[in-house]
Each structure stands twice: as C-alpha cells, then as structure tokens.
Amino acid sequence: MHKIAILGAGPGDPDLLTVKASRLIKEADIILHDNLVSDEILKLNTHGTKIYVGRKFGDQSNQIDRQEAINVLLHKHHNKGERVVRLKSGDPYIYGRAAEEARYLTKHKVPFEVVPGITAAIAAANNLNIPITERNHSNAMLICTAHTADYSFEQLNGIAHMLKAGNTISIYMGLKSLHRIIPKLLDVCQDENIPVNAISNVSRTNQKIVTGTLGTIEKIVASASLEMPVVFIIGATPIQSNELNKDQIFVERHS
Template identity: 75%
Template sequence: MRHPIAIIGAGPGDPELLTVKAHKLLVDADVILHDNLVSDTILDLNTTGERIYVGRKFGDASDQKDRQDRINELLYAHYLKGQKVVRLKSGDPYIYGRAAEEARFLIEKNAEFNVVPGISAAIAAANICNIPITERNHSNAMLICTAHTADYSFEQLNGIAHMLKAGNTISIYMGLKSLHRIIPKLLEVCKDESIPVNAISKVSRDQQTLVTGNLGNIEEKVLATNLQMPVVFIIGATPIQPKNN
C-alpha cells in the first residue's frame, strides 16, 4: 500500500500554529524531509520517524537544481517503499517554498500527494505584532516580494513603490542582507522617508524581535539591533500599540 506524500507548510515556527491536518500527518510520518528553517519544536512532534535534512542556509553555494533533484528522488524512493512521507517546509509550501517543482515531479511520476497550507511569515508577523496589512480606508492590498526586489527593473520597482504611495503594504522575505540595496531604491521612487517599516525576526518563536522604523531610519535601527535571520519586513503599515496606562 502506498500513501500520498504530504507536502506540509510548517508555518513560522510555533507548533501551535500548525493546522490540525499538518499536525496529524507529521506525527504519523515514517520519513520527514525538512528544510533549514523548520523549528526543532515542530520536528520533535514526531518521535519515531526518520529525519532527512534537505535544507539550504544563507550563503550555501551548492547547486540548487542538483539539490532539488535529490529531494525529488528521495520523495519518490520513500513513496515507492510504502512509507508515510512528509515534505516539511517552513511557512507555506507555495509561498517561496518551491512546492511547485516537487508537485510537477510527482505528477510526472504518477505519485499521489497532498499539499497542506501553512501560515506564511508575513501573515503570522502581522497578526502577532498587530500590524494591519489591510485596513478599511487605508490599504486594500499587500504585495509579497523577496530580496530579489533589489534587482527588479525600474518598471517593476516603480509599480511596487506606487503601491506604497497609494497606502498599500509590502512584505519582503529574505531581505536582511539586501536591505542596503532595497531601501535606497524604494526611497528613490517614493521620495518619502516617513513610510513605516517593520522588521520581524524569528516570527512566533521565543526569540521573536520586532524593530519598527521608517524608510529613513530602518537600516540604522536594524544594524543597531543585530537582528537574526530569518527576518520578514512589512512596509507601509504601523503596528497598533496598546494605550499607555
């Protein structure tokens, strides 16, 4: 008997933010192929299955295609053995989780699979830190970007910046090491240093840190705080703060 492969979103790190379905599949898994950013507290929910690390850390120079090919073959090999296989990704599988490559491979192999959504870092950070990424009469859209924003063409960057000008929000993933390139480009187009910026490190974990500022000072504040990866940036919205007693 063969079991469908479960491609699971582990969310930002807190095991209590897993879906009920993800929790059940993870606990019952025989084999777990997991990424670098999946928290130990989530991995430890399964006490009997084999763990196979297939992640990639910042600065890893290994060939991404070779690494993905290895992951695909491992998924298929364990599937053929009749094992309950979980592919565990941080955040959501289809938001920078490369689930598309694995799904297409498995379809080619006629291997059954299911994708289980997870809470992506920007959504988790917005809720935990009370950052209204959409709000009536203020913002009706949010754009999700990666650090590659720094390499976009002017036309693309111009469109992103105009979302900020219109009062909408942007979330940037994997941008900590590229902040010195992203912020100047946004300022060049927006010409407004007062646009709020929030940097959230290790979302939902015990070490979570929030740094708030604006386009004019966020680089300095982030450097002073020595934020640790992973960090997600939410630009264009201000956290709702409790009233002073």
Template identity: 70%
Template sequence: MNRHISILGLGWLGLPLALKLQKNGYSIHGSTAELDALKSLCKHSFLTSRIKIESDNIIGDWESFIDETSTLIINFPPKRIDDIETIHPFQIKQIIKHTPASTKVIFVSSTSVYQNSNSLIDETEDCVPEKASGRALIKAEQLLQQHFGDNVTVLRLAGLIGPQRHPGRFLANKKQLKTPNVPVNLIHQKDAIDLIEAVLEKKCFGEIINGCADIHPKRKEFYENAAIKLNLPAPVFETTTKENFKIIDNSKSKSLLNFEYQFSNPEWIFTKQHLPEINIIGAGPGNKNLLTLKALEAIEKAEVILHDNLISDEILDVNTKAKRMYVGRKFGDSEDQETRQNKINRLMKSHCEQGEKVVRLKSGDPYVYGRAAEEARFLKKHQLPFTVVPGISAALAAANICNIPITERNQSNAMLICTAHTADYSFEQLNGIAHMLKAGNTISIYMGLKSLHRIVPKLLEVCKDDTIPVNAISNASRKQQVIVTGNLGNIEEKVAKATIQMPVVFIIGATPI
C-alpha cells in the same frame, strides 16, 4: 460504553493501531518495554507507560495500565532467543496472574503456529508448529484461552508487510534460496490494524481468526518483483523438486467480521494507486501551535521527514521516531539549486515507493516561496499520490502576532508579498513595488535582511517620503521573536544596531497598533 483500550506493545504494528483507534474515538493507554522508546512515544496525545514483561515479573505499574480497560491488546511477538519456547509462555503467565479473567483480550498471534500440510488451512486445524517461535505462540494461546475463556480472541496474522517492511528488502541479493514455487501468506499493516478494529467494533470474542490476504503469489516471482521495484538486486532461487507449503484460509475473517481486505493481493503494495500519499506541508512560522490540525496529524504519522532549514525544533520534535533528512538551503550555501531539488525529488519518490509515509516539511506556506510547485509537478509527472497542506505564511503570522493591520479601511486595501531577490535581479519589478507602496498599499518583503541597502533607496526615490513605517520581524512566532520598528529614513540604522537574526520579514506601509 467503555472504549478504553490498553495496547501492550507500541511497535511497528501497535503504534499506528493506537493512532487509528484514538482517531476513531477510543481512549488509548499504550506501553513499551524500552525507556528510549518511551521518551519518543510520550510525544503522542495518549497515555504511554513502560511495561516490561519478564518470565518471573512485570516491570512497571500493570494495575494502572489495565485500570478501567475494556479490552487489552497483547501485541509483543516471541523474541528470537534461546529457550523462547519456555520464556514466552512464562511471560504470558505473568499477564494472566495480574489480569482479571473478565477482561476482554485480543492476542496478536501468528500463522507460524500452523505446520506445512500442502493444503488450505483454516482455524480448525490441529496445530503442530515447526519452529520454536510457533511452539511458543501456541502455548501462549492455550494459556490465554484457559484463563480468559470466551473473553479472548486470537488473531493469527500472516507475514506482515507495509511501511518500513517492504518485501523488496526481505530477500534482495540473497542467493541459493529454496522453495521458489511455494505460495506466500502475507497481510498488509493496514489490514492487520483494520482486523483488530473490526474485532473491537463487533465485540467478537471467544474466537480464533486468521488474518491473511486473499491471493497467495508464488514466492520466487513475488520477491523478485518486489526487489526490482526498489531497484535492488533480485534474490536467486535454486530449482527444487519437493516443496512443502501451506495456504492460509481467511474466509472466517471475512464472513464473521464482514471484512474486506484493502490489500487482498499482496502485490498491490507495488502499484502506484496503493502507495501512501506524500504530504507537502507548510509548517508555518515555527510555532507548533500554529500548525493546522491536518499538518500536525501528518507529521505525527510520518515515517520519513524531509525538512528545510527554517523548521523549528519544536515542530520537528512532534515526531522523534521518523527518519529525518535535512534537505534545506541556508544563506550563502554553494550547492546548486537544481542539484538540490533533484535530490529532494529522488528521496520523495524512493521512500514513497517503499511504502513509507513521507512528509516534505517547508516553512511558512508551501506555495509562498516554498518551491512546492517544482515538487508537485515532479510527483504528478511520476503519478505519485500527494497533497499540499497550507501553512501560515511569515508575513501573515508576523502581522497578526505584532498587531500590524496590513489592510485597513481608508489606509490600505491590498498587500503585496514579494522577495528581496527582486532588488538583485529585476529593476522593473522593484520599481513597480515602490509605486504600489506610494499608492498606499502595504508591502511585505521576504529574505530582505541582506538586501536592505538596495531596497530602501529605490522606495525612497519613488515615494519621496522617509516617514513611511517599516517593521522588521525576526523569528516571527518563536520564543526568540524580535521586532524592530522604524521608517524608510532610519530602518537600516535601527536594524544594524539591533543585530537581528534571520529569518526576517519586513512589513512596510503599516504601523503596529
């Protein structure tokens, strides 16, 4: 069975649609009209091309784009420009001219093709659009139906809401707004994507289908509540007597496709149980290939990435479309740790409540010196959904990459991971660590480059053996990785001569193979 899908328009709706369809076994070929967007979209594992539909031409290799395609999804709305009523149908004519009529097509249209009738509207309504964009769309629908016949399905979607389109921002702080009591017609991004997939799965072509939530809240109450949820100034509505409206009937989508809306009430976008899950992710030692598959997928889908200092560029470049925010701390930073952590907590909360997919990206493993505990407790306190994705900690990565057996029969049956701050703050802990090393266990010390002069003397004092092996691994797993090997007697001198760079992890008590 051919499951090759071509998506014309990898925008706000098209890109997450492509990712979901690919995950569910479809082969995807996507397109964008802009070169800048193409550069970032090429990071994804599906094929992406530049296709720009003009009124008299198609820029790009259209034949390759639709080659072997089982279904073409046309997903680019009319632009808000003069003469769009003429321009958009001409663009559709270019698609028709270069596409066989036997091709299956899903056309993403809009409920703006319907006029206000002060009643419930279903797909049998004779459309008399009131705006230029609606008139452009109804002409486009008609052209596609004339050419593709029963091979085209038109999906008329209501107003789109979801990540990066939180309704709280639509009308916030606006004044003198009219029609406060009309019902609103909306559909969540997740439901729009699932509707398209349902059409594909059920091979439902030759139809016109409305996509809209079941519930139609009143405009004033809905947008006031939406703004308040984001701590934004609520819109101000005038009192009006005559209000024209329409209520989009979605019953055909439910009966024909056996479809159930996840956001049957658009107000659910405000509720915590429907917020997207925050991912606290361990990015490992820095090499992209050492990410877990779950981490990679979450980073690819992220809309906001809050990242620490040691996250490598190659991992950040997995997703170049997300909003990146540096929230890390470098050696010597003067910012108060509590202030910094409170800022991170606020950012996670605010972006999640806006419906955005948040990734909190930490080097190594989140619970190994990653301070994930503070963030997890904050999220749990505020009842925000989250999951922690493990990462390969630096000590384990360095040991494996450099072939250092941290536990080995008749050599060491345990490894202790600790931080060099022990040398600064707790004599008893450092003394205990030294005794573990003396007993034959392997020690791994994080953040120890600047504290080596405190750590080595204590280890020598307790162990009384300057031949105990010491390995200093800088930038484990990255291109600039360096390893300096020595022993307790000479490691300080060797590290100083090598001028290695942070981050450095020390593995003490084991010799590389």
C-alpha cells in the same frame, strides 16, 4: 500507497500548524525538512526518520542538483510504502519551491497533497497587531522577495507605487539586501516617513521586532543585531498594546 504530503510548517510555533499538518507530521515515517523548520515542530514526530534537505543563507551548492536529489528521495521512500512528509517552513507555495516537487511528482504519477501553512508576514502581522489591510488605508498587501535584490525598473515601479498609494508590502529574505532595496523604494516614493517593521524569528520564543521608517530603518537594523530569518512589513504601523508577551517579544521603537 500513501500520498506524499507537502506541508507548510508555518513560522515555527507548533500551535500555528493546521490540525491536518500536525496530524500528518505525527504519523510520518519519513520527514524531509528544510532549514527553518523549528525543533519544536520536528519533535512532534517521535518515531519517524528525519532527513535534512534544507539550505542556509550563502549556500553555494547547485540548486538544480539539490532539488533533483530531494525529488528522488521523495519518490524512493514513497515506493517503499512509507508515509512521507516534505516539511517546509511557512507556506509551501510562498517561496517554498513546492512547485518543482509537485511537477516532478505529477510527471511520475506519484500521488501527493499540499497542506498550507501560515506564511511569516501573515503570522507577524497578527502576532504583533500590524494591520496589513485596513479600511480607508490599505486595500492590498504584496508579498515579495529581496533575495536577489535585482528588481527591474518595471518591478520596482509596481512595488513602490503600491506602497506610495497607501498599500502594504512585505519583503522576505531582505536583511542582507536592505541597502539596495530601501534606496530604490525611497527614490520612487519620495517619502522618508513611511513606516517599516523588521521582524526576526516570527512566532518563536526569540521573536524580535524593530520599527522605523524608510528614512531610518537601515541604521536601526544595523544596530539591532537581528537574527535571520527576518521579514519586513512596510507601510503599516503596529497597534500598540500593553498586553504583548514580553517574554516572547522585544519591541524597539524609534520615532
């Protein structure tokens, strides 16, 4: 029996796949894929069956039932002796729900492996020269989600004080909650000049970045028509370069 492969597809550019992930995708008989996996990556497999099991923003379906259905599909196709890939955007263990599938497979004694992928914040930082850690400036970078935008006081203090201390934070799934998150960060940091970068469709041909500060980013984003998915990198400023690929990156800069 083949192991089930839970793979990280990264942010979308097939060149950013690990060598192992690329090989397993090409060999797969069955690919259960999420919404944000790019068409370019799915096209690497020319013979297998691709089954969409993703969810989009605003999806109100019961997530417990949805996850159970995915688990059952994984188990069923594995028992048929097929090469099964569970393909997730980014990294499986960073907001990829891989833990739920790994626990199910472990409980049912189904062999599996997890293959890492480049998560959006890391890809954006490297692609756009944003130094998320830097000597004498930032010693850490925190990855967090604004999906619920319901931070407790303690959580907010932890996030905001890291930012206030000069470290970098990245916020996933925050586009629709920005009006809640930014005021909370401002309330704790008391500094409107902290830099903010909003990157849409990281690594893809329609990648776009807009830059501002805690004091200006809400207005800038509102007028920028950014497409989801968007990742925010806060507390670091891009290193400007004349060599950025203008066909892939539109940079809108604001003082």
